[in-house]
Amino acid sequence: MSSNALCFGHNHPASGAPCFVQVDAAGLTIIFESTGGGGDREVVPFAALSVSAGGLDHDHLVVKWTGVQGEQTLYLKDQDAIRAFRQTAPDDLSLHFAQAAELVRQVRQRRRLVWGLALGMFLSTVLGLWFGSDLLVQIAVSRIPVEWEQKLGESAYRDFLAQQEVIKEGPAVAALGEMTQRLTEQIPNNPYKFEITVVKSDVINAFALPGGHVVVFTGLMKKADSGEEVAGVMSHELNHVLRRHGLERIVKSLGLLTVVTIVLGDQQGLVGMMKQLSVELLTLKFGREQETEADVTGLQLLQRAKIDPSGMIKFFERLSEKDEGRMEWLSTHPMSTARAERLKAELAALPKKSPEPFTFDWKQVQASLGAQLVVAP
Amino acid sequence: MKSEILYPGAFPMVRVELTAGEHIKAESGAMVACSPTIDIESKMEGGFLGALSRKFLTGEKFFFQTLRASRGPGEALLAPTVPGEIVILELDGVNEYMVQKDGFLAGADGIVIESKMQSLSRGLLSGEGFFILKMSGKGTLVLNSFGAIHKIELKPDQEYIVDNSHLVAWSSTTSYNIEKATSGWIASVTSGEGFVCRFRGPGLVYIQSRNPGSFGAWIRQFIPVSE
Ligand SMILES: [Zn+2]
Numbered sequence: 001m002s003s004n005a006l007c008f009g010h011n012h013p014a015s016g017a018p019c020f021v022q023v024d025a026a027g028l029t030i031i032f033e034s035t036g037g038g039g040d041r042e043v044v045p046f047a048a049l050s051v052s053a054g055g056l057d058h059d060h061l062v063v064k065w066t067g068v069q070g071e072q073t074l075y076l077k078d079q080d081a082i083r084a085f086r087q088t089a090p091d092d093l094s095l096h097f098a099q100a101a102e103l104v105r106q107v108r109q110r111r112r113l114v115w116g117l118a119l120g121m122f123l124s125t126v127l128g129l130w131f132g133s134d135l136l137v138q139i140a141v142s143r144i145p146v147e148w149e150q151k152l153g154e155s156a157y158r159d160f161l162a163q164q165e166v167i168k169e170g171p172a173v174a175a176l177g178e179m180t181q182r183l184t185e186q187i188p189n190n191p192y193k194f195e196i197t198v199v200k201s202d203v204i205n206a207f208a209l210p211g212g213h214v215v216v217f218t219g220l221m222k223k224a225d226s227g228e229e230v231a232g233v234m235s236h237e238l239n240h241v242l243r244r245h246g247l248e249r250i251v252k253s254l255g256l257l258t259v260v261t262i263v264l265g266d267q268q269g270l271v272g273m274m275k276q277l278s279v280e281l282l283t284l285k286f287g288r289e290q291e292t293e294a295d296v297t298g299l300q301l302l303q304r305a306k307i308d309p310s311g312m313i314k315f316f317e318r319l320s321e322k323d324e325g326r327m328e329w330l331s332t333h334p335m336s337t338a339r340a341e342r343l344k345a346e347l348a349a350l351p352k353k354s355p356e357p358f359t360f361d362w363k364q365v366q367a368s369l370g371a372q373l374v375v376a377p
Numbered sequence: 378m379k380s381e382i383l384y385p386g387a388f389p390m391v392r393v394e395l396t397a398g399e400h401i402k403a404e405s406g407a408m409v410a411c412s413p414t415i416d417i418e419s420k421m422e423g424g425f426l427g428a429l430s431r432k433f434l435t436g437e438k439f440f441f442q443t444l445r446a447s448r449g450p451g452e453a454l455l456a457p458t459v460p461g462e463i464v465i466l467e468l469d470g471v472n473e474y475m476v477q478k479d480g481f482l483a484g485a486d487g488i489v490i491e492s493k494m495q496s497l498s499r500g501l502l503s504g505e506g507f508f509i510l511k512m513s514g515k516g517t518l519v520l521n522s523f524g525a526i527h528k529i530e531l532k533p534d535q536e537y538i539v540d541n542s543h544l545v546a547w548s549s550t551t552s553y554n555i556e557k558a559t560s561g562w563i564a565s566v567t568s569g570e571g572f573v574c575r576f577r578g579p580g581l582v583y584i585q586s587r588n589p590g591s592f593g594a595w596i597r598q599f600i601p602v603s604e
Contacts (some may be wrong), residue, residue: 002470003469003470003471004471005471006471006472006550006579008532008533008550008578008579008580009533010532014530014531014532014578014579014580014581015472015530015548015580015581016471016472016548016550016579016580018469018470018471018472033469054550054552055549055550055551055552056475056547056549056550056551056552056553057549058552060549060550064533071533073533073579075550075579077471077473077549159594159598163598
């Protein structure tokens with residue numbers, strides 16, 4: 001006689017006491033294994049029982065009663081025992097049980113349906129990807145609310161900031177603030193609140209996180225010859241955010257499953273997955289098409305903001321010379337003369353506008369950043 | 378299968394004694410040393426398609442090794458990949474445990490291991506992938522954790538909330554729902570708390586004192602980014 005159920009109660013271990021449950025006309029006879037030959041047995045009439053479904057998949061028959069030892073709960077999973085119970089128990093109990101069984105069926109059915117749907121979506125996604133993956137990625141990205149993007153960027157931002165020295169005020173912060181102000185004024189229906197952080201580091205870099213955090217390293221500001229050059233980089237980075245390039249990358253790297261998930265509407269799952277990616281966000285490398293897009297839209301934005309766009313081109317040209325310093329912006333932004341050339345062509349096509357200078361003096365901003373650029377060995 | 382934990386604590390090993398002809402399942406890569414009487418067979422549980430679909434959907438390398446004492450009695454030393462405790466459970470044929478996929482170290486021949494699909498939202502939210510392992514049958518089951526293993530005993534209808542990345546194993550008599558860590562999930566994402574499981578008794582929940590994901594993130598900050 002081997003056990004077919006687990007019994008829980010104050011007198012039993014937390015993992016449940018294995019026991020053998022026998023069903024007959026009088027009710028349940030529960031025989032406990034541990035006591036050996038014929039020791040502990042309890043007979044419970046049907047009238048004392050209440051029945052429900054329980055357990056991880058709602059596939060256990062849960063029987064409760066109050067016995068001599070207080071409240072007792074029995075978990076039955078053995079199919080034979082469940083069948084015997086169903087056949088023998090009086091109708092009102094069977095009714096409860098039928099309801100419980102119905103619940104199980106519903107859960108199973110729903111799960112089968114979800115998996116079937118998932119499989120169907122998966123197959124159609126495979127087909128879809130065959131014909132145009134970028135479109136699907138864009139559809140998926142467009143379904144993600146901006147707030148989620150912000151929270152995602154926020155967590156990556158905090159991870160990053162934990163190890164950095166931030167410059168909170170002064171001419172550099174004011175200058176970047178002015179640039180951002182001029183640029184964002186020209187963005188219609190901007191859903192993002194851009195926050196610029198100046199980090200003290202000789203690294204020549206700047207990056208944007210999904211949702212609107214933009215980080216500029218002092219190294220980049222020291223390297224630039226004018227405010228317009230930095231504004232060019234800023235405009236480029238802002239457009240990575242506006243075009244949701246980070247999200248596109250994430251959705252692409254998470255792959256098919258995510259696309260299926262988002263299309264299915266289970267967007268919460270995505271957040272869980274994205275969370276794991278927050279660190280990777282910081283080293284995110286955009287694709288060539290996204291870079292071109294950020295360049296071109298960045299240039300247009302500069303133009304609208306009446307910031308001299310030739311600063312951007314000049315800066316790109318100088319970066320492509322690849323000289324001193326730790327050019328980290330280069331690692332994520334491979335510079336080529338072709339890139340600058342392309343921007344020159346774009347610029348030529350735009351209507352001429354007379355630029356309005358910034359109110360700050362760039363040399364003074366740079367002076368406030370302290371010592372000259374240290375060339376890394 | 379007789380088993381004994383050696384060096385309990387952060388860097389334990391388990392010694393498993395096999396009688397002649399006996400065989401056990403072990404996580405691939407768990408074998409540290411063994412008697413010459415023991416043969417190691419790598420086999421894909423659930424057939425090729427099963428293994429493939431698991432690999433495809435979860436990215437895990439879930440292959441078991443079978444250690445078989447084909448040439449007489451012998452012993453094997455098994456160790457997990459990560460630092461952390463080992464716990465030995467005896468299954469009596471009625472108890473069943475769900476084990477997250479990195480938690481399994483070894484099991485006696487009488488232990489039945491099934492890969493089980495979680496419901497879609499559970500799988501996505503818990504970050505443990507879509508498959509968990511269901512352990513049933515009779516015999517010794519050896520689990521390992523990242524950090525120390527802590528056992529939570531739940532009475533019927535008693536509830537307990539566990540950060541899902543700390544889960545190791547739980548009885549199948551418990552049920553759980555996945556929830557946001559705090560009132561708003563947005564807050565939970567930024568506070569780094571992630572998702573939690575609300576367990577409802579009766580049964581046991583084994584948790585690990587360290588979170589592999591957070592540890593990985595912590596390590597990563599020291600790794601210089603090339604490119
Ligand atoms: Zn870029």
